[in-house]
Amino acid sequence: MRKVSPACPTCLQLDFVQDTLFGPVAHSAECQVQVAPLNLNGLPxxxxxxxxxxxxxxxxSHSVAFVWEGRTYRGIVHYHRRCDDGGLQLQLELQ
Known part of the structure; x- marks a missing residue:
């Protein structure tokens, strides 16, 4: 996987699932995203x-999936944080 520089956001279709009292609810949205590999305690x-x-x-959301450079990625959200610029930082454990 190539590392994307902070100056190069990519437009991705994000599919994400949110757990509710009535069960999981799927959502989808097109977003400008920067992606970088991460080691989560030895896990990709x-x-x-x-x-x-x-x-x-x-x-x-508790999980996110998207296609990037022809490959499908799926991950469980381990960490999320709102950024000062209104953006959102997510750390995903790949499945």
């Missing part, structure tokens, strides 16, 4: 920086 992961505007339900 990705760090995603989603630029504003961020879909409202993405912050509360």
């Amino acid at each position: 992961g990705l760090q995603m920086q989603v630029r504003a505007p961020v879909p409202a339900k993405l912050e509360r």
Whole structure:
């Protein structure tokens, strides 16, 4: 996987699932994203920086999937944080 520089966000279709009292609810949104590989205690992961505007339900999602450079990535959200610029940082454990 190539490392994307902070100056090069990529437009990706993000599919994400949010757990609710009524079960899992799937959502999808097109977002400007920067992706970088990440090591999560020996497990393969990705760090995603989603630029504003961020879909409202993405912050509360438990999993995210997307296609990047012809490959499908799926991951469980281990960490999320709102950024000062209105963006969202996610750390995903790849599945």
